[in-house]
Amino acid sequence: xxxxxxxxxxxxxxxxxxxxxxxxxxxxxxxxxxxxxxxxxxxxxxxxxxxxxxxxxxxxxxxxxxxxxxxxxxxxxxxxxxxxxxxxxxxxxxxxxxxxxxxxxxxxxxxxxxxxxxxxxxxxxxxxxxxxxxxxxxxxxxxxxxxxxxxxxxxxxxxxxxxxxxxxxxxxxxxxxxxxxxxxxxxxxxxxxxxxxxxxxxxxxxxxxxxxxxxxxxxxxxxxxxxxxxxxxxxxxxxxxxxxxxxxxxxxxxxxxxxxxxxxxxxxxxxxxxxxxxxxxxxxxxxxxxxxxxxxxxxxxxxxxxxxxxxxxxxxxxxxxxxxxx
Amino acid sequence: xxxxxxxxxxxxxxxxxxxxxxxxxxxxxxxxxxxxxxxxxxxxxxxxxxxxxxxxxxxxxxxxxxxxxxxxxxxxxxxxxxxxxxxxxxxxxxxxxxxxxxxxxxxxxxxxxxxxxxxxxxxxxxxxxxxxxxxxxxxxxxxxxxxxxxxxxxxxxxxxxxxxxxxxxxxxxxxxxxxxxxxxxxxxxxxxxxxxxxxxxxxxxxxxxxxxxxxxxxxxxxxxxxxxxxxxxxxxxxxxxxxxxxxxxxxxxxxxxxxxxxxxxxxxxxxxxxxxxxxxxxxxxxxxxxxxxxxxxxxxxxxxxxxxxxxxxxxxxxxxxxxxxxx
Numbered sequence: 242x243x244x245x246x247x248x249x250x251x252x253x254x255x256x257x258x259x260x261x262x263x264x265x266x267x268x269x270x271x272x273x274x275x276x277x278x279x280x281x282x283x284x285x286x287x288x289x290x291x292x293x294x295x296x297x298x299x300x301x302x303x304x305x306x307x308x309x310x311x312x313x314x315x316x317x318x319x320x321x322x323x324x325x326x327x328x329x330x331x332x333x334x335x336x337x338x339x340x341x342x343x344x345x346x347x348x349x350x351x352x353x354x355x356x357x358x359x360x361x362x363x364x365x366x367x368x369x370x371x372x373x374x375x376x377x378x379x380x381x382x383x384x385x386x387x388x389x390x391x392x393x394x395x396x397x398x399x400x401x402x403x404x405x406x407x408x409x410x411x412x413x414x415x416x417x418x419x420x421x422x423x424x425x426x427x428x429x430x431x432x433x434x435x436x437x438x439x440x441x442x443x444x445x446x447x448x449x450x451x452x453x454x455x456x457x458x459x460x461x462x463x464x465x466x467x468x469x470x471x472x473x474x475x476x477x478x479x480x481x482x483x484x485x486x487x488x489x490x491x492x493x494x495x496x497x498x499x500x501x502x503x504x505x506x507x508x509x510x511x512x513x514x515x516x517x518x519x520x521x522x523x524x525x526x527x528x529x530x531x532x533x534x535x536x537x538x539x540x541x542x543x544x545x546x547x548x549x550x551x552x553x554x555x556x557x558x559x560x561x562x563x564x565x566x567x
Numbered sequence: 568x569x570x571x572x573x574x575x576x577x578x579x580x581x582x583x584x585x586x587x588x589x590x591x592x593x594x595x596x597x598x599x600x601x602x603x604x605x606x607x608x609x610x611x612x613x614x615x616x617x618x619x620x621x622x623x624x625x626x627x628x629x630x631x632x633x634x635x636x637x638x639x640x641x642x643x644x645x646x647x648x649x650x651x652x653x654x655x656x657x658x659x660x661x662x663x664x665x666x667x668x669x670x671x672x673x674x675x676x677x678x679x680x681x682x683x684x685x686x687x688x689x690x691x692x693x694x695x696x697x698x699x700x701x702x703x704x705x706x707x708x709x710x711x712x713x714x715x716x717x718x719x720x721x722x723x724x725x726x727x728x729x730x731x732x733x734x735x736x737x738x739x740x741x742x743x744x745x746x747x748x749x750x751x752x753x754x755x756x757x758x759x760x761x762x763x764x765x766x767x768x769x770x771x772x773x774x775x776x777x778x779x780x781x782x783x784x785x786x787x788x789x790x791x792x793x794x795x796x797x798x799x800x801x802x803x804x805x806x807x808x809x810x811x812x813x814x815x816x817x818x819x820x821x822x823x824x825x826x827x828x829x830x831x832x833x834x835x836x837x838x839x840x841x842x843x844x845x846x847x848x849x850x851x852x853x854x855x856x857x858x859x860x861x862x863x864x865x866x867x868x869x870x871x872x873x874x875x876x877x878x879x880x881x882x883x884x885x886x887x888x889x890x891x892x893x894x
Binding site for chain 1: 762
């Protein structure tokens with residue numbers, strides 16, 4: 242049986258200054274209906290490009306070399322498939338201010354989205370207004386339609402993000418891609434937005450791809466987690482399990498870097514950063530920063546292997562049970 | 568009693584006494600005043616030598632305004648800011664020059680605080696030149712202090728990663744041997760793995776150089792790991808202040824408890840630290856009338872009539888200060 246969304250062996254490169262740079266290598270991901278998955282990783286790990294490939298909104302210089310993406314049984318990588326999928330997929334971005342037009346009232350912008358999605362069909366003004374209102378209510382934007390007449394600058398950060406979510410909900414998407422939806426928000430607002438997204442996955446049977454660099458968010462709002470590094474999935478599995486027992490040194494390093502409320506972690510950090518040569522490395526992409534690396538890691542790229550029930554890891558050291566020993 | 572009146576020696580680096588700042592919102596052709604925003608009101612605290620003093624709060628809580636007043640960017644409307652016992656608003660030219668040498672700052676976004684057309688050498692050398700202290704090898708030793716080697720000297724900011732840029736910004740702030748570093752969310756634009764490295768560097772520099780840090784952040788977990796004492800502010804007012812460990816173990820103000828319960832965490836042991844009495848959903852009840860009351864009462868689930876009169880900021884023992892009728 243195929244999953245609701247399936248990405249299989251996706252390879253993507255970017256053409257820049259006459260050079261071809263590999264960005265995503267062999268990325269695979271599955272998502273069921275009403276499921277929430279998180280994609281985590283540092284800046285430059287390829288999280289956003291993976292999501293944009295699903296949505297069919299890649300930068301002009303990006304080329305998919307191989308791999309498939311099927312959404313609801315339809316191949317998204319064909320022109321017709323992409324158009325069909327886009328009807329059911331919506332995306333929200335990190336900074337709501339840069340994705341809402343500052344010159345138009347909330348109502349006008351939402352109307353635009355509606356008109357576009359109607360494809361020439363006619364709907365009365367009342368029908369549209371009621372759909373806009375129910376979308377706003379779905380996003381917990383209350384205030385008796387006052388918001389409709391407001392300009393984006395009159396809204397707080399949290400309200401703007403709710404308006405963005407309402408715009409995404411207008412077309413009743415079956416998949417919502419949220420790219421760092423709460424990075425610009427306060428912790429209390431962040432919690433509200435995340436519980437709203439969780440509620441939508443449960444009540445509206447919506448699937449959610451949550452892209453974040455905040456591992457705490459991934460742990461609290463997703464069922465499955467994909468850890469990406471330099472354009473590869475290095476660890477994937479049930480969220481609770483990954484956080485309780487990370488098997489990849491990178492996942493472990495990331496978790497150990499997070500400051501803890503009860504000072505239970507060392508906050509060690511990981512030396513260095515993702516380098517372009519890691520993406521094309523012969524060996525493991527993380528080897529140059531890994532303190533567990535052995536000779537084998539430098540000569541061959543490890544494959545994702547299921548080392549615990551449902552938990553796949555691409556690491557030779559983890560295969561040998563090495564992380565636990567060190 | 569306010570904390571600045573407590574029996575504390577003149578050994579404090581900073582002493583803020585009832586500091587307030589109001590901004591006017593002007594609009595229209597005549598630029599007439601349409602509204603006033605009380606950014607900071609009645610804030611008093613002391614910063615002790617070689618400690619890390621944390622200020623936490625949400626957007627709009629006034630934490631950056633406090634920092635800007637300490638940096639002489641704004642002057643407080645009322646109240647005084649004493650630096651080593653002297654009122655900084657009374658400083659004359661030479662004193663201001665000396666003060667600016669002693670108090671340096673590191674900002675949130677290193678990309679906008681480093682001039683993109685200058686090389687790392689020029690960036691770090693700039694304060695030294697202004698104070699006529701430039702010399703061979705000084706820049707190199709500063710870069711070494713932040714764990715960057717000489718190969719960085721000739722590079723431009725755009726060739727550096729976020730963490731490296733922030734290291735350059737820290738090196739520049741340290742150039743004049745300051746006594747105080749005001750750190751305004753220095754790691755919020757960085758990845759956690761890099762943030763951990765920068766925090767480790769700051770901790771290391773503190774023990775080596777005996778600097779005092781004023782650390783502004785909205786990340787509670789980070790403050791828990793980095794600050795000796797912490798002040799929680801909400802809409803320009805002080806909610807709670809004390810030893811960081813004490814505040815996180817025993818948060819008395821409902822706002823502090825709300826913040827703590829909202830932090831996304833990655834382990835089960837941290838969930839146990841979160842206060843259990845915070846309701847899942849908190850409706851906002853508008854405040855009508857009384858403008859003097861507790862600033863948090865529109866969101867507070869403990870609200871009663873008594874909250875319409877402002878709670879005093881009092882010491883609950885162990886230097887744990889809180890402004891709440893129910894604490």
